[in-house]
Amino acid sequence: MDILRIATAGSVDDGKSTLIGRLLYETNSITKDKIEALETASKRKGLDFLDLSLLTDGLIAEREQGITIDVAHIYFSTPTRKYIIADTPGHVEYTRNMVTGASNVKVSLILVDARQGVVEQTARHLSIAAMLRIPKVIICVNKMDLVQYQESTFNAIKDSLAELVAQTTFEGQEISFLPISSLYGENITQKASEMPWFSGNTLLGELEAFEYASTLAHAPARFPVQFVVRPMTEAYHDYRGYAGKISSGTFQVGDAIRVLPTGQESTIATIEKFESKLSQAIAGDSVTITLTTDIDISRGNTLVLASEDQPPQLKDFSAQICWLDHTALSPGKTYLLQHGINITKAKISQITERLDVSTQSATEGVSNLQLNEIGTIALRTAQPISADKYAANPSNGAFILIDEFTNSTVGVGFVK
Amino acid sequence: MQTIQDKIGHFPRQLEDESIYILREVAAQFERPALLFSGGKDSITLVRLAQKAFFPGKIPFPLVHIDTGHNFPETIEFRDWLAKETGAELIVRYVQDSINQGKATEESGKYASRNVLQTVTLLDTIEEFKFDACIGGARRDEEKARAKERIFSVRDDFGQWDAKRQRPELFDMLNGRIAVGENVRVFPISNWTELDVWNYIKEEKMEIPSIYYSHQRQVIERDGMLWADSEYLNKEADEIPFEATVRFRTVGDMTCTAAVASDAIDIDVIIEEILSAEISERGARIDDKRSEAAMEKRKQQGYF
Numbered sequence: 001m002d003i004l005r006i007a008t009a010g011s012v013d014d015g016k017s018t019l020i021g022r023l024l025y026e027t028n029s030i031t032k033d034k035i036e037a038l039e040t041a042s043k044r045k046g047l048d049f050l051d052l053s054l055l056t057d058g059l060i061a062e063r064e065q066g067i068t069i070d071v072a073h074i075y076f077s078t079p080t081r082k083y084i085i086a087d088t089p090g091h092v093e094y095t096r097n098m099v100t101g102a103s104n105v106k107v108s109l110i111l112v113d114a115r116q117g118v119v120e121q122t123a124r125h126l127s128i129a130a131m132l133r134i135p136k137v138i139i140c141v142n143k144m145d146l147v148q149y150q151e152s153t154f155n156a157i158k159d160s161l162a163e164l165v166a167q168t169t170f171e172g173q174e175i176s177f178l179p180i181s182s183l184y185g186e187n188i189t190q191k192a193s194e195m196p197w198f199s200g201n202t203l204l205g206e207l208e209a210f211e212y213a214s215t216l217a218h219a220p221a222r223f224p225v226q227f228v229v230r231p232m233t234e235a236y237h238d239y240r241g242y243a244g245k246i247s248s249g250t251f252q253v254g255d256a257i258r259v260l261p262t263g264q265e266s267t268i269a270t271i272e273k274f275e276s277k278l279s280q281a282i283a284g285d286s287v288t289i290t291l292t293t294d295i296d297i298s299r300g301n302t303l304v305l306a307s308e309d310q311p312p313q314l315k316d317f318s319a320q321i322c323w324l325d326h327t328a329l330s331p332g333k334t335y336l337l338q339h340g341i342n343i344t345k346a347k348i349s350q351i352t353e354r355l356d357v358s359t360q361s362a363t364e365g366v367s368n369l370q371l372n373e374i375g376t377i378a379l380r381t382a383q384p385i386s387a388d389k390y391a392a393n394p395s396n397g398a399f400i401l402i403d404e405f406t407n408s409t410v411g412v413g414f415v416k
Numbered sequence: 417m418q419t420i421q422d423k424i425g426h427f428p429r430q431l432e433d434e435s436i437y438i439l440r441e442v443a444a445q446f447e448r449p450a451l452l453f454s455g456g457k458d459s460i461t462l463v464r465l466a467q468k469a470f471f472p473g474k475i476p477f478p479l480v481h482i483d484t485g486h487n488f489p490e491t492i493e494f495r496d497w498l499a500k501e502t503g504a505e506l507i508v509r510y511v512q513d514s515i516n517q518g519k520a521t522e523e524s525g526k527y528a529s530r531n532v533l534q535t536v537t538l539l540d541t542i543e544e545f546k547f548d549a550c551i552g553g554a555r556r557d558e559e560k561a562r563a564k565e566r567i568f569s570v571r572d573d574f575g576q577w578d579a580k581r582q583r584p585e586l587f588d589m590l591n592g593r594i595a596v597g598e599n600v601r602v603f604p605i606s607n608w609t610e611l612d613v614w615n616y617i618k619e620e621k622m623e624i625p626s627i628y629y630s631h632q633r634q635v636i637e638r639d640g641m642l643w644a645d646s647e648y649l650n651k652e653a654d655e656i657p658f659e660a661t662v663r664f665r666t667v668g669d670m671t672c673t674a675a676v677a678s679d680a681i682d683i684d685v686i687i688e689e690i691l692s693a694e695i696s697e698r699g700a701r702i703d704d705k706r707s708e709a710a711m712e713k714r715k716q717q718g719y720f
């Protein structure tokens with residue numbers, strides 16, 4: 001059974017949590033005790049309808065303020081697939097949590113309040129979807145009930161976003177528009193009776209039909225070694241296995257491999273998954289690989305196929321960055337750079353530009369990047385990293401920056 | 417007739433690959449990790465995943481059980497069997513010892529349980545062994561505060577969770593760097609649902625404690641739920657035990673886990689039951705009913 005990961009984004013009060021509540025409700029994914037708890041909590045708040053957002057706003061502070069602060073993960077299944085929804089905060093202040101939630105998804109739902117139209121957060125979320133290269137974006141124009149389900153309002157919002165969509169989209173990304181009412185369940189799982197002018201699919205219909213080509217399995221093969229398995233027992237005295245999750249491509253028994261960054265070569269003897277031996281494994285598989293020769297490989301090394309394109313050894317490079325910390329990014333400072341499982345020191349030599357998310361224009365000569373800002377930086381690492389360009393191979397082209405003193409994750413970067 | 421697999425599909429193997437990746441990161445990034453073992457199906461699943469992650473090597477961290485003294489005897493028996501079967505090191509620490517040392521006080525009243533008390537013993541155990549990472553079987557679909565927690569969840573030296581200080585967690589990059597005294601709670605099966613766990617147990621043909629299956633038991637009825645009768649349950653005069661055919665959907669202490677009436681003698685029937693159940697898994701956890709924010713408050717105190 002396959003899994004489709006989705007993130008919701010939008011501004012505060014666009015009704016993201018209500019939308020998810022509605023999806024769960026209409027796919028029978030909420031049990032009776034949870035609905036009863038919801039009724040009690042809704043009444044306590046003095047509401048005369050079911051406040052479906054209370055299902056996902058799990059923190060005390062969130063319920064107090066009536067907003068989503070951190071990502072909630074929500075699960076439901078249809079006979080077609082299993083869905084994991086990252087319900088992300090709409091407030092600008094919590095954009096970093098939004099990026100966290102969206103980093104693993106294949107579909108981004110961006111909500112727009114039909115009364116408000118496009119706001120800065122809409123632009124920010126489109127930018128982030130482009131930065132993360134999320135293959136499908138559905139712009140849900142919500143609260144259509146409050147604008148009398150008018151087609152003209154929907155079209156006006158669509159038109160006003162046309163330019164921005166054209167600027168942010170990349171080849172292969174699908175962007176669609178959908179008029180909905182989460183509160184009344186219009187176009188969520190059932191066709192809207194109130195909007196006969198809309199001929200498109202429902203939200204669930206679009207999700208069920210979405211097929212993403214697994215590009216990672218066809219990208220050049222990359223296998224970062226996480227852990228060296230050396231049982232040193234009687235039965236496995238000389239056993240030396242390299243455990244990890246294939247980040248892209250396909251490895252087969254008998255393939256000639258090269259180890260990065262050392263450049264040593266060998267041949268794959270076995271590919272193992274617990275007690276079974278496989279003939280091949282693809283992107284996403286957690287396996288243990290053994291080689292025909294004894295060579296020195298340790299955690300952080302990457303195995304690639306000798307016959308394929310190899311990632312460059314980057315030491316001085318440029319990257320797009322989204323800043324996630326209250327303390328601004330400033331040039332000259334040293335951070336720890338984690339690329340996949342590999343950590344090295346990195347110095348930011350320059351902030352090349354800052355991106356204005358509303359206009360998609362770049363400002364040069366900036367001295368820092370503040371929380372939630374996106375920009376381009378030049379950096380230099382202590383050890384080279386075997387990274388691909390993010391656009392070419394997303395699974396091997398992203399990194400995080402960690403503050404050496406607070407240990408916090410302060411930024412996410414994408415190799416250009 | 418429709419089979420279970422027609423209804424829920426095969427277990428999504430991608431989840432297993434992701435969990436194994438997380439467990440290997442724990443072994444590589446931390447000096448003294450431990451797997452918190454409760455004897456329930458989720459921690460049994462963790463043990464299975466750990467076996468797979470390091471095969472043919474042994475599980476490179478101990479299983480730690482915080483024994484409240486109110487466990488079902490079947491759970492304890494199973495725990496000892498599993499440790500032997502996998503060759504994993506087993507460490508057991510007792511809530512009773514914390515009570516004897518005056519660090520924790522027994523609750524009173526008919527709802528008394530040791531669920532909250534085990535946090536004290538857990539934190540002491542972490543300190544005793546200097547564990548820097550504790551692996552737990554919590555899932556995000558269980559409860560809405562859990563739905564908010566990261567896979568690597570940093571706790572301060574009092575074990576406290578601060579929802580507002582959570583680190584961004586991007587792609588599959590896990591940042592386990594901590595200061596001395598802090599530790600990380602790791603949740604490798606965060607993205608599994610209750611059904612995923614059962615489907616996995618079925619496909620892997622795993623052994624689980626017998627109390628998950630239908631059996632005869634002395635129970636009392638309280639607040640519309642069936643409570644297992646035991647010497648630890650504070651009963652009122654009108655709460656007369658009777659025999660019923662029940663099973664447990666989730667396994668915690670005898671004093672805070674309710675039974676469900678059930679004839680399910682195999683996993684297929686259990687899955688059928690869950691599919692048609694009107695109440696959620698934690699609906700049978702009396703500890704969660706204390707208030708809407710019960711879980712978040714316990715987590716702030718250092719709970720799993």
